[in-house]
Amino acid sequence: MRRSYKFLLRPAVGQQGALVAMLADHCDLYNAALQERRDAWRHSSKTTVRYGDQSAQLKGVRAVVPEQARWSFSSQQATLRRLNKAFEAFFRRVKSGDTPGYPRFRSRARFDTVEFPKDGDGCRWDSTPRDGATRVRLQGVGHVRVHQHRPVRGRVKTVSVKRQGRKWFVVLSCDDVPPELAKNRTKKHRQAVRRVAKLHAKIRRQRLDHAHKTANFVVRDADVIAHERLDIANMTRRPKRRPGEDGTFEPNGAAAKAGLNRAILDAGWGVFLAVLTAEAECAGRRLIAVDPRNTSRTCPLCGHVSAQNRDGEGFKCTACGLIEHADTVGALNTAIRAGLALCAAT
Ligand SMILES: [Zn+2]
Structure with missing residues (x-):
């Protein structure tokens, strides 16, 4: 053919x-x-x-x-x-x-x-x-x-x-093109391709909208903004599949919506950072990227570093006993590192 x-x-x-x-x-x-x-x-x-x-x-x-x-x-x-x-x-x-x-x-x-x-x-x-x-x-x-x-x-x-x-x-x-590939492409397949493309376009728009809103919120309230330096390996890692879900978009609205939300959330750190950088620059805010290693395993109070400090989303320091949410610990450590970077710079 x-x-x-x-x-x-x-x-x-x-x-x-x-x-x-x-x-x-x-x-x-x-x-x-x-x-x-x-x-x-x-x-x-x-x-x-x-x-x-x-x-x-x-x-x-x-x-x-x-x-x-x-x-x-x-x-x-x-x-x-x-x-x-x-x-x-x-x-x-x-x-x-x-x-x-x-x-x-x-x-x-x-x-x-x-x-x-x-x-x-x-x-x-x-x-x-x-x-x-x-x-x-x-x-x-x-x-x-x-x-x-x-x-x-x-x-x-x-x-x-x-x-x-x-x-x-x-x-x-x-x-003489072998026909197998072309034969698979049914009308349904084409429709599905169109539907997925439409969904992806929607995700892109929502992601960008979300990035702008969040960046605006942060820039309005802070003079100095610290973030973990992007780790490409982490960024490109695919999200874990939840049990019972096969990761496809089902025709019923609920599954599609869940898939959509997940896609928005696991999303676009690169996009968000680009937007944030632009808005911070516009507003004259300072943006500091810090080394992301062990930010969620280090105790912000005593400095003890251990994988044992973590228990799922919780954080409990095995040395001094500090109890916090893991995300809070990560944010605190990021802020501490940014502060140190600022001190070193001046
Ligand atoms: Zn501690």
Whole structure:
């Protein structure tokens, strides 16, 4: 079965210029070929220029127009075929008595695709990544880096380069793609994917809202704000699953809501800190990050450090007997460390 893959291109600055020039020259070729067909048609409505004629002239054109000679012969042929398709559609409309609409000239700004009909001819999909990046080689442009976000299956048949807004993409059309993967994608699956994406967007909004409210609250009340330095390993650890829950979003509202709340809570320390940093800066508050090691195992009163100090959410110092909530202890230790840092700084 046939399938297309679309990947973002990451051209270097020089390559970007070459890509723009490639599109522009293919556009010029398209327009020149259209002009020729128009002139012939106007001269005598019995004279028609066909794709074969124009393709045969291509060699001559490349010999006298050096700009055109830079690009792939095959991609230029593909451009002429595109024009031919436009004419075939035009003739079909004339024949059927529809409003014909003669093929139009294209502006460079809106000519956005160059097609290479065969991998290896004017272009080469290079599936073996070098220094971490896949590349596609384009004649006249060079080896352009590709953001290949999924594996390519099957055999690459055609390669297209597209401009969309300010971004560049490569589209691979592949043959002999094993069908298993595509077969699974039922309507239900697509619906589920949409539903999850919607939920995630909602979580993102709620997380951000929550971060702003909390940051505001903290910044309003404090001149100096201390927090534990972020530990990436802790941040990326997945939340523990609770017994009896499989972690999926169930269609009944309760389970979905529980999942949502959990996602908001386990959330986004990175997001919150970014928001907090911005708001603290805005309000002229001081933000201090402290070493997070043992903040919840150290006694804030006597300084005794032991894992035995902790009992779940409770804290009981095995040396001096201080009893507190573990979160309070953690906050106190963070404040103490920030205070020490401030003293050391002044
Ligand atoms: Zn103690």
